[in-house]
Amino acid sequence: MFSIEPNELLRQIAEENDRRAFRNLYDIMHKSLYDFALAIVKLREPAEEITADVFIRLWERREKLEHGRIRSCRLYLFMCVKNASLNYLRDNKRPEQLDLDQVSLADWELETNPEELMITSEMAACLDRAIRELPVRCGIVFRLVKEEGLSYKEAAQLLDLSEKTIENQIAIALKKIRQAISFKIPASHS
Amino acid sequence: MEQERLWILLGRKLAGLATEEELQELELLLLAYGEDAATMEIIERMWASRAGKTTTDRDDNILDRIEAATRPVQRTRRLSTWVFSGVAMCAAAVVCWGVLWKGGEKKETMNVLFTHRKSHSNLLFPDGTSVVLNENSRISYNADFGKVKREIVLEGEAYFDVAKNPGMPLIIHAKNVDIKVLGTSFNVKAYPSDKGVETSLIKGAVEVSSKQWPEQKILLRPNEKINIPVSGGGPDKNTAGVQDEVDSPAAVAAPVKNQPLEDKNNLTDTLSYNLHSLNIERTSKLIPEIAWMYRKLVFNQESFESVAEKMERWYGVSFYFEDDDLKKEVFTGSFSKESLEEALKALQFSYSFNFIIKKSEVFIQRKK
Incomplete structure (x- = not known):
C-alpha cells in the first residue's frame, strides 16, 4: 500500500x-x-x-x-x-538573495473552477483576476499557504519572513478577494 | 483597524490555526461588518478548492531528466507516464498499479487510485476529464485511458466532470451498473455497503444500464438521479471487473465457475429502478447528493434512516434504532464541522428523541 x-x-x-x-x-x-x-x-x-x-x-x-x-x-x-x-x-552573477518583490508569478496561475465553487464563470474570472493582481509578495505567500498547504510558520521559514508578516499578507489577499467579488453577488448588501 | 482584524482572523480560520476564542471573535466581527454568509461561503470554498494543474511538455522534460539520472541500468518500460503526469492529486490519496482481468484470458493494465477515510482526491485526466474522489473510494482506469477508450471502474463515490469526446464515450462501471457518458457532470455513489448504485446528473446526459439487462438503457436528464438496486445481494467483484493485485495467482486464475447462475432466475424480470429529481437544500444552498465535495453533510427531507446512514459514514460510527418507526422521521439540515454530539443535538430541534453515544456506537431512542 x-x-x-x-x-x-x-x-x-x-x-x-x-x-x-x-x-x-x-x-x-x-x-x-x-x-x-x-x-x-x-x-x-x-x-x-x-x-x-x-x-x-x-x-x-x-x-x-x-x-x-x-x-x-x-x-x-x-x-x-x-x-x-x-x-x-x-x-549567473545575479543577486543571490531571495527578493520577494522581484519574483515572477506570471506562470504560476491559479484558475478557479466556477462549478466547484458554485459561482458564475464571470465571478470566477473576477476571483482569478483579483488573485493575479495581488502584489507579488502577497501572491507568493497566498499560493504557498493556500495552494501548497504550508503552515504560516513553514511559509515564514521558507521566505525568510516573520509569521506575523505571513498572517498580514494572507489577510490582505483575502480582503482583496472579498472586494473583487463583492459587486457580483446579487443579494449582497455591502 | 478592527476590520483588518476580521481578515487576519479569517485567514487563521482558513489556515486551520484559529483558536475557539478567535473563531467566536470572527463570528462577531462578520456580523458587525455585515458580511453576508454567501460571500464567506464562496471564499471558504475558494480556499478549499485546488487549482487544476494542466500538463505541459515541461513535465515530461523534468521527468525524462529524473528518469535518465536515476533509473537502474536495466531499463524497464516507463509506466504510462502520460497518464500519471496528468493526474494532480491532493494529499492522502493512494496510488498503486493493479492488473485487471477481463473474461479470463485478456490482460489489461489498470491504474488504481484510492482514498482513505476523511480524505478527498482531485484527479485530472489528460483528456481534460476531472474526478473528485470521496473518502474510502477507489477508481481504476485503463492505462491507455483516452487513447483507444475511456473506462473507469468505481467503488465508493465520485463526482465526474467528463470532457466531451463524441468518438470515445467514457464508460463507468459501478457494481452491476454501467454508465455511458458523452460529456457532462454527474455524481456516482456505489459504496460496498450501499444497496444500490445512485447516479445524480448535474448537467449534460448520461445513459445508465445494468449488467443484467444491458439492452434496457435509461437516459438521465439534468437534475435527475437514478438508483439501481444491486441484484442478488452484495457487490460482485468479478462483474465489477476489479481484481486486487494482492490476490493470489490461484484466485486470479480461478474462473467464475462457482458463481450461482443467478442471471437465469432473473431472466424474466426487468430492470427495477427509482427515479427522483435533485433539489437544492435551502439553508446550505447545496444539492445534498454532491455536498460531500464541499465537505458538507446535507439532507433534504430525508428519513432518519438515510440521515443515519450518511452520519455513519461521516463520523465513522454505527447507529442503532430502538424501533423501526423512528427511522421514518424526516429531517432537513446540513453539517460541516459539527461534532457528532452537536449534530445530534441539532437534529433534536426538529424531532425530539434521546440518544446515547458509546464509543463509536449511537443508540437512538424514543423520547419517553
Whole structure:
C-alpha cells in the first residue's frame, strides 16, 4: 500500500528504497516546485533543471537522508528548490538573495473552477483576476499557504519572513478577494 | 483597524490555526461588518478548492531528466507516464498499479487510485476529464485511458466532470451498473455497503444500464438521479471487473465457475429502478447528493434512516434504532464541522428523541 502523504513517501523512499513512492512524490510535488523555481529564476529551462535536480539528489541521497529529522517533506523540498534557485542566480552573477518583490508569478496561475465553487464563470474570472493582481509578495505567500498547504510558520521559514508578516499578507489577499467579488453577488448588501 | 482584524482572523480560520476564542471573535466581527454568509461561503470554498494543474511538455522534460539520472541500468518500460503526469492529486490519496482481468484470458493494465477515510482526491485526466474522489473510494482506469477508450471502474463515490469526446464515450462501471457518458457532470455513489448504485446528473446526459439487462438503457436528464438496486445481494467483484493485485495467482486464475447462475432466475424480470429529481437544500444552498465535495453533510427531507446512514459514514460510527418507526422521521439540515454530539443535538430541534453515544456506537431512542 502506498500513501500519498509526502512525509510518509519520504520515509518509504529513505527506508524502503521505494521507487513507486519516489514517483508518487514527484507526481504530487513537481508542478509546485517548478512554479516556485520559475518564480525565482524566471527562466523555464533552468527552472526545469532545478526541479529535476532536486528530485535526482533526493533519490541519490535516499540512504543518507535523515528523514526523521525532516519535519515536513513539503517544506524540505521547497527549501531545496529555493537554495538551488539562489545558487543558480549566484552562478549567473545575479543577486543571490531571495527578493520577494522581484519574483515572477506570471506562470504560476491559479484558475478557479466556477462549478466547484458554485459561482458564475464571470465571478470566477473576477476571483482569478483579483488573485493575479495581488502584489507579488502577497501572491507568493497566498499560493504557498493556500495552494501548497504550508503552515504560516513553514511559509515564514521558507521566505525568510516573520509569521506575523505571513498572517498580514494572507489577510490582505483575502480582503482583496472579498472586494473583487463583492459587486457580483446579487443579494449582497455591502 | 478592527476590520483588518476580521481578515487576519479569517485567514487563521482558513489556515486551520484559529483558536475557539478567535473563531467566536470572527463570528462577531462578520456580523458587525455585515458580511453576508454567501460571500464567506464562496471564499471558504475558494480556499478549499485546488487549482487544476494542466500538463505541459515541461513535465515530461523534468521527468525524462529524473528518469535518465536515476533509473537502474536495466531499463524497464516507463509506466504510462502520460497518464500519471496528468493526474494532480491532493494529499492522502493512494496510488498503486493493479492488473485487471477481463473474461479470463485478456490482460489489461489498470491504474488504481484510492482514498482513505476523511480524505478527498482531485484527479485530472489528460483528456481534460476531472474526478473528485470521496473518502474510502477507489477508481481504476485503463492505462491507455483516452487513447483507444475511456473506462473507469468505481467503488465508493465520485463526482465526474467528463470532457466531451463524441468518438470515445467514457464508460463507468459501478457494481452491476454501467454508465455511458458523452460529456457532462454527474455524481456516482456505489459504496460496498450501499444497496444500490445512485447516479445524480448535474448537467449534460448520461445513459445508465445494468449488467443484467444491458439492452434496457435509461437516459438521465439534468437534475435527475437514478438508483439501481444491486441484484442478488452484495457487490460482485468479478462483474465489477476489479481484481486486487494482492490476490493470489490461484484466485486470479480461478474462473467464475462457482458463481450461482443467478442471471437465469432473473431472466424474466426487468430492470427495477427509482427515479427522483435533485433539489437544492435551502439553508446550505447545496444539492445534498454532491455536498460531500464541499465537505458538507446535507439532507433534504430525508428519513432518519438515510440521515443515519450518511452520519455513519461521516463520523465513522454505527447507529442503532430502538424501533423501526423512528427511522421514518424526516429531517432537513446540513453539517460541516459539527461534532457528532452537536449534530445530534441539532437534529433534536426538529424531532425530539434521546440518544446515547458509546464509543463509536449511537443508540437512538424514543423520547419517553
